[in-house]
Amino acid sequence: MNEQSRGSYCFIALVALWLAILGVACATENAPDVVLHGSLQGSDNHTYREVPFQVPTGVNRITVQFESTGRDEHTTIDLGLEDPDGFHGQQGLRGWTGGSKRVFTVGAVDATPSFAPGPIQPGRWALLLGIPNIRPASKAEYTARIWFGHPGDPAWLPAVLNAPLRSGAGWYRGDLHMHGAHSDGSCQTQGGDARVPCPLVFTVEDAAKRGLDFIALSDHNTVSQANDIRELQPYFDHLLLIPAREVTTFQGHGNLFGTTEPLDFRLGSKAVPDWNALLTAVGALHGVFSINHPNRPNDETCMGCGWTPEQPVDMHLVQAIEAVNGMDASSPKYTGIPFWQEQLNKGFHLTGIGGSDNHNAKLPLPATGGSMAIGLPTTVVHASELSMKAILDAIRAGHVFIDAQGSRDRFMDFAASVGNRSAEMGDTLAAPPGSVVHVTMHVTAVANGRVEIIVDGQAFQPKNDMAIHSAAQALSFDWPSDGKGHWMRANVRGADGALLLVGNPVYLND
Known part of the structure; x- marks a missing residue:
């Protein structure tokens, strides 16, 4: 055997060894005990x-x-x-x-x-x-x-229980915040004479009728709804049900997605002295944690709702911010967007998401604002498949935009490129000094609207026309890079100025 043949043989053997190792690893990961x-x-x-x-x-x-x-x-x-x-x-x-x-x-x-x-x-x-x-x-x-x-396992294991509802990459639409009978969600009785805790099935039926692909059932400090999910999920084979809880404290609320494990939420107690202790415990559970409605008041009108930690919080322990809660996208007083952008300016990669905070599954979707109907807003996620793990991985990665009015068809994407390298929302792109970042967008079902570009929290006006003239339109512009760290994202507003779509950032030179 000559040296070239020997080298080829060794390379093939090495590849075969790695394939064997990977095969064993994959088999072991899903192997029964x-x-x-x-x-x-x-x-x-x-x-x-x-x-x-x-x-x-x-x-x-x-x-x-x-x-x-x-x-x-x-x-x-x-x-x-x-x-x-x-x-x-x-x-x-x-x-x-x-x-x-x-x-x-x-x-x-x-x-x-x-x-x-x-x-x-x-x-x-x-x-x-x-x-x-x-x-x-x-x-x-x-x-x-x-x-x-075992304790600490994420809710998507074992895989035999959690086959994808839909294979293939796509944009999946969902609602990440709602309450039912397992906390303070209520609706009228069958006879209509009283309000009572609302059975979970009504929440799931309503989400299915609205055409959503996934919902997170996030009752206050409990995961007892997980037992109902076991009953309902096989029937609702087009709607992914994600177990979650709203971690409800006296110093703010946050949603924890993707685990049914116990969590001590008693913030301020000896066991949980501050948010960092609580978030460290959250991190061991492999889920995704979002700070909810951070700009809400924290008083008798909304006890514990606002984000008011008594001690500094390590935001590296947080993955997302509920930038839009219900219909607050255009409310300067209550929207979470300023808080979210403040964290982005501090260098944290936190995904902006939305949730209806629905407490009444029979609430109709309004033609105008003032409601917390299911799917209002909708969080739209670019995931590899419709499964719990894939949806949560995509949220963690920032591959998300928010449909603030919960439509079924409004759409945007946002990508930036330098040369042959590109990044979608949530990704990081290297842009050396003097290079040009080329940004492309596609927007659907927002005719007569306009795109606004935000860089580091400030409006940036491209030279190109960013008005939307048709039902489906491609837009693009160039941005000169100074080689420093920045973040850039887009909003889409309607003809009346209402905020319709909220995009997540592309991070530059981070």
Whole structure:
């Protein structure tokens, strides 16, 4: 073998080794913790069988995927789950599917319908198989794959429970702030005689009717709604339901997305002395945290609503700012946009998002302002797919704009380039001194409006015409770089001056 051949052979071998390592890593990431195999035959008809497995200490979720053969011969296997208390009446029986579910989860807070949430004790658990039918001469094989969850796991794990609702990159529209019966959301009773805590299903139905792709259900300091989400998500297969909570303190509110883990919210207590302690605990949960409605008052009219920390806050621990809450985009007094831009000027990469803060799922969407209807505003996210992880990753990355009036079709993108390098909203672009940053935009459904460009919080007037003359229009302009750090973003206003679309920044030379 000559040197060239030997070099090629070594390179191929090295690539093969890396592919093997990556394959093992990918397989391990989604691999079950326990795999159980077994077989059934005709003599098992009308019997029950326990299939035991051990649950180690420190587990707070058990997820089971069950598969079996023989359905073409009408072999039927019902499925249940026993905890270490054993089956004594209903004690120890954590659920029974009657054969209706082949994937289910049981966690400390939530569970698949027909199973009961609660503590996951270590020890001997068992799948309980019931065999209502297997023919005398038939045989069947079954496999149960079991995943164990642990404190601190994000809500999108294990993957077997969280398949994307839609594959492929796209712009997905959602509402990131709302309340129902699990906190202070209320609506009229069936008879219309009183207001009562509003069932979560009405919130989800309304969001689906409005054409949203995702919503975050963010009740105050609780994730009890996660159990309802387990029931509703399979039916609403076009609407992603993201578990969240509004962390509600005496010194401000913030939404935490993508985790159902416990969180001590008692800001000012010995356990949680300040926001930095609370946000450090949040960081361990792998979610996304946004400061909500920062410019609201913090008094008897809106107790704890405004952002009024008693100690300096490390904003590196925050990922997003609710720049638009309800209809406040054009309200100088209440909008969160100035607070957000102040943080951008301090050098923090914080994503501007919006949320309706809806407290009544039956509230109609108004023709004009003054309401907190679901989807008003809409947060529009450029994500790799419609899944919880992809949506939250895109929010964290800043690939977002806000549709301030919650339309179904208004759209904008914003990209900057230098040479062959480009960046979309949320990205960073190197622009050396003397270089020209070329900015391109596409705007849809805002005819007769205009684009305004903001650099470091100040209006910048390009030489090009930034008026919008048609239903779908491309715009562009150049910006000379001084090589220093800047941020640049765009708003779109209607013909009447109303703020319609709020873009996130591209960061330059950061």
